[in-house]
Every structure is written in structure tokens, then in C-alpha cells.
Amino acid sequence: MKTLTKFIMPLVLSLLAAADAGAQELIANVYGRQTQSLNGKWDAIVDLYDQGRKNKIYLDRKPEGKTDFYEYSFDNGLRLDVPSDWNCQTPELKYYEGTVWYARRFDAPQQAGQRQFLHFGAVSYRCRVYLNGEEIGAHEGGFTPFQIEVTGRLKPEGNFLAVEANNTRTPDAIPAMAFDWWNYGGITRDVMLISVPDTFIEDYFIRLDKDSADRITADVKLSGAAAGTSVGIEIPELNVRETAVTDDKGTASVSFRVKKLERWSPANPKRYRVIVSSDRDRVEERIGFRNIRVEGEDICLNGTPLFLKSVSFHEEIPQRMGRAFSESDAVMLLSEARALGCNMIRLAHYPQNEYIVRLAEQMGFLLWEEIPIWQGIDFANGQTREKAGRMIREMVTRDKNRCALAFWGVANETQPSEARNAFLRHLIGCCREIDDTRLIVAAFDLVRFDRQRQLFVMNDPFIEELDVVAVNKYMGWYHPWPLTPDKAVWDVARGKPLIISEFGGEALYGQHGPADVASSWSEEYQEALYRDNLRMFENIPNLRGVSPWILFDFRSPFRFHPTNQEGWNRKGLVSDQGYRKKAWYLMKAYYDKH
Numbered sequence: 001m002k003t004l005t006k007f008i009m010p011l012v013l014s015l016l017a018a019a020d021a022g023a024q025e026l027i028a029n030v031y032g033r034q035t036q037s038l039n040g041k042w043d044a045i046v047d048l049y050d051q052g053r054k055n056k057i058y059l060d061r062k063p064e065g066k067t068d069f070y071e072y073s074f075d076n077g078l079r080l081d082v083p084s085d086w087n088c089q090t091p092e093l094k095y096y097e098g099t100v101w102y103a104r105r106f107d108a109p110q111q112a113g114q115r116q117f118l119h120f121g122a123v124s125y126r127c128r129v130y131l132n133g134e135e136i137g138a139h140e141g142g143f144t145p146f147q148i149e150v151t152g153r154l155k156p157e158g159n160f161l162a163v164e165a166n167n168t169r170t171p172d173a174i175p176a177m178a179f180d181w182w183n184y185g186g187i188t189r190d191v192m193l194i195s196v197p198d199t200f201i202e203d204y205f206i207r208l209d210k211d212s213a214d215r216i217t218a219d220v221k222l223s224g225a226a227a228g229t230s231v232g233i234e235i236p237e238l239n240v241r242e243t244a245v246t247d248d249k250g251t252a253s254v255s256f257r258v259k260k261l262e263r264w265s266p267a268n269p270k271r272y273r274v275i276v277s278s279d280r281d282r283v284e285e286r287i288g289f290r291n292i293r294v295e296g297e298d299i300c301l302n303g304t305p306l307f308l309k310s311v312s313f314h315e316e317i318p319q320r321m322g323r324a325f326s327e328s329d330a331v332m333l334l335s336e337a338r339a340l341g342c343n344m345i346r347l348a349h350y351p352q353n354e355y356i357v358r359l360a361e362q363m364g365f366l367l368w369e370e371i372p373i374w375q376g377i378d379f380a381n382g383q384t385r386e387k388a389g390r391m392i393r394e395m396v397t398r399d400k401n402r403c404a405l406a407f408w409g410v411a412n413e414t415q416p417s418e419a420r421n422a423f424l425r426h427l428i429g430c431c432r433e434i435d436d437t438r439l440i441v442a443a444f445d446l447v448r449f450d451r452q453r454q455l456f457v458m459n460d461p462f463i464e465e466l467d468v469v470a471v472n473k474y475m476g477w478y479h480p481w482p483l484t485p486d487k488a489v490w491d492v493a494r495g496k497p498l499i500i501s502e503f504g505g506e507a508l509y510g511q512h513g514p515a516d517v518a519s520s521w522s523e524e525y526q527e528a529l530y531r532d533n534l535r536m537f538e539n540i541p542n543l544r545g546v547s548p549w550i551l552f553d554f555r556s557p558f559r560f561h562p563t564n565q566e567g568w569n570r571k572g573l574v575s576d577q578g579y580r581k582k583a584w585y586l587m588k589a590y591y592d593k594h
């Protein structure tokens, strides 16, 4: 074992050391660009002992001379779908944690005056990328996109692209060693080749000013542009045609008032066609405009206090036992949230794919998005902190133009300490540097019952640094009731809005039993637990939203019970097969009433 560790660890560590080398600033709105999809079947080699790099298998050599041989070949072997996790594609990889090599060939017709970038929506968890035998970049973080410029490196035919993907859990990673969901590995989101003009619109942020109902600000960044280049912003439906001029960094800003703006809301998810252009480039997409702010203990959308009827789901299709990655997967997940009567989704516990985010916006869901700072994070480690900062910047950069996004979540269930505070402050700073219009939230599991005061209380001074405080509390499941739910009164984070970001309990769909015995794992127990919690919510004066945990049963190695769980967290309101449990109907009635 010792030798094995000695042998493997340096390889894992060197894979880590490459984190984010070669990755570019993110190009905004990749789905609005000229692209060539690289999705489909890729060839794959499972590399449990991390020997592939040493053997240079990214070179795709074939024996030529009589004495040549290579102990690998991508031909006629394992084939894996991209995007998708590897775990769901073959029984041998169900529990696999380690390295898998992916490879494919593609043609790239030359386009004069164009720059080209490889875009990966996500690779879990870390990877190195090789093109035509050369390492061109690396990335760490399983839920955010990255791009690598390949201008001048592509051949018109027969390019060989190899990806060394590794999902080994390590203490300095995010998430770290244990987390309550499946550690899916692989190229889990779209891969594409993006072509843009040599001077192109790299990024933009177009939004309604935080405190104005009619002033829009647009910041645009051109890559490769000289100072003084002009940039246009058009919103035809609002008769907007503005121009701005770049500075020596390629950035241009303009702020203007609009008349008769219909603001986006869950009831009216109005989005406008917005066109950003320069002399060489043009990109468009639909953007909505809205104001989100905190006033005292209220969360106001477009100036009106709002109660958040939220739910969480993992980026997983339970029936397929694998990651969600396509537009139709997004339809499935979000339709079920719509059926429950939600106006918000807490995307648990990491940035989910853009199909989900964009469709959610179109359907009128507010969103809470977070990076997987989920218990057990090495807060004292400076490198982990930098990594988290990079990750949260990638999340905010990708989704800053999505008006549905109301909350940036910086942490889930962390314990107070100086190291944690400094770490989370860093993350808040990273968000605010890019975007100061969203509300910053974190979820805590520190609420406890104070017997003397006969009140539920929480003590974590960090809540002062947040716009909105969120609490995960499993009354009736992890915590027995100390008094009846109607007497369970909260005095938590007064002066700020509070969201119950998780509550619930497990039930096996179709299993019936006594409503007061947790170990019955029955729908009746879960239903009663929901009834009790909903009663308690009436006693939380600053409660401005609730988010049951969770919409669907999800796969988790935490869950060992041989008959009731079988590797599934059964807190879903909907079963792994897509059936609604009794508690679903109770929650639906609650949301219909609010």
C-alpha cells in the first residue's frame, strides 16, 4: 500500500499542479457563437495507475517499423459518450475514482482571420488537455467551464484531441473528501470549438442598475482591440441603439435610461433581444432586467416583497443514474419544479449546466447558485482558497447576464473559525468584484434549541457579512422535536431575511407505515414531518422563503441502508423512478397557498 501511495501520489499531485494552466478568460455566451460541436462518442482508456502520461498515450502513435509496439491504442476499445459521466456508462466504472483518458479526432476547416477556442462546459474533477500531441491546458473544478485558445494549432483534417480526466478525491479539493452526492467523473458537459473574429467580443455584462427601474449599464470587453474601437448595444424592442468606445484595456462602458421597460419576474419572465457588436464581431442573446434587493427583513423583486417558493435538485437524472447534461434533461428537472409550484431553484450544491440555468430563466425561476464549499473544506489552505476564488469567478462570469440569478451562495454548512471567515470573505470579494448586483447568501446548520429561552437560536457572527441568511434544519429527522411544532419559535438572524434552505426526511416511495416512526422510512412519516415543519415555519418572523430538500431521490455513497436506501438519499419528494410521494402533495398545497 505504501509503495502504491508513493507511486501514485506524485502523479495525482502533478495533475493537480497543472490546475488551470493555459485556460483563458471566459468568452461570454458560447451558445450564441459560431461553434462546431465535439460531443458524441469518444474513445477511452481507463488508467487506474496513472501510467498514461508517462507512456505519452496522448501522442496516438501507431506501430510502423517491425520492432515497434505500443502498449495502448485508442482504437477498438472502450467508447464513452461525451457529454456524460463515465460512471453510468458501464458497470465497471460505477464506483470508479481515478483517471480516464478520452480521445477523438476531428476536422477543422481553416477560416482566415478567425481565432479558435476549445470550450469545455465541465470536466469532473480535474483534467489536462492535449491537442495533436501537445499539452495545451489544464483545469481544476468539476462544475465550471474553461476554454483554451487553439488558433494556429489546428490542422484542416485529423486533429487528435485527448483529455486526461481525473476525479480522485483529495483533502485540498472543492468539494473535498466526502460529500453527500455521487462523485461522477468524466467530460460531463458540452465540448465545442468556438470560432470568433481576430478582434472579438470576449465578454459583456448588461444589467439593470441595482436601484433603478429604468437605467441599464453595459460593460463590454473586446479582445485584441485597439483603444478607441467602438462597440454597439442594441435592444430593438426598447428602441435602444447605444455606442461606447474601448479604453486601452479593450473595455467599454455605457449607461442609459430606457422607457417602458417590462421587468423580468417569475410571473412575467420577459427577456429582450440584445445585440452587442463591434466592427468585426456581433453576438446576441435574450437578456431580462429586474431589481433584486433586501429591505430590512424583506427580499424585494422589482420593489415588491417576495416569498421564495424554492426547491433543490442535483444535476442528476435519477432514472438514468447519471449526470444531467442536455436541454431535454433540463426540461425534465424544471418541469417537475414547476409542477410543485416553485418560483425559485436552489441549484445544489454546485453550478449546474447552462441549459438548466437558461431554461430556468425562460420559465421564470429565480436561481441560487453556489460552489461546492460543502462541509470538510480545508479553509486554512491558501491554495484551496485561491482555487475556490477561481471557481466562484468562473461561476459568476458565466452567469452574470442571467437575470434569474438572484443569489450567489458562498458556503453550505461551515463551522465558525478565523480561517473560514477569511476564506468566505475572499469568496464574497471575488463575487462582488465582478458583480455587485446579486445578494450574497450562505447556508448554515448551526440553529439549535435554547432550553432556557425556549427558542431556536443561532450564533455565527459571520451572518453580518451576508445579505440573506439561510438555514438547513432537519427537524423530525436528524433532530427530534424538543417541543410541539406550534411552540417552536425562532429568533435567528433578526433584521435580515431568512431562508430555510433545507428541511426534510427520508421515505421510500411506495412504503407505508406509522407516521410517528422514523425507521419506517414510510411516506406517512415523511408527510407528517413536512406537516410539522410547515407549522413551525409560521413561527419564524423573518422567514422569506423555504426550499425543501430535495426534489428527487439522489445517489449518494453516504447511504448504506440495504433495503431503504441502496445508495440513494431518499429525501426526494419524487422517487428515483419519478413518482411523487405523499409529502409532495402537502408541499404543493403549501406553495399554492403562498
Ligand code: GCB
Residues within 6 Å of the ligand: 180, 349, 412, 413, 445, 472, 502, 549, 569, 571
Ligand atoms: C445537508 C446537506 C445536503 C445533504 C442533506 C442530507 O445538510 O446540505 O447536501 O444531502 O443534509 O440529506 O443529509
